[in-house]
Amino acid sequence: MKKSILVLAAAFTFSAFFTSCREVNEEKTEVEISDDMDDVGDDIEDAADDVGDAVNEGVDEVKENTGTGGTDDI
16 A cells, blocks of 8 residues: 555656746747738739739730720830
8 A cells, every 4th residue: 555655646746846947938920911921912903903014014005906096115
């Protein structure tokens, strides 16, 4: 009986010792979402402008080829 109690006490002591001596390293990472969101918004606006320019150029080409007007590429 004494041996089992001593074994349990030793096991508890070792487990408490190794558990309590751990260092917890918590790294805090700061992320600035507002800058990233602004960049994404600017990229979307640029892409929309490029698509609009391509559509307008395509319309001018169609007009030139069909003889209904359009501006010449200078």
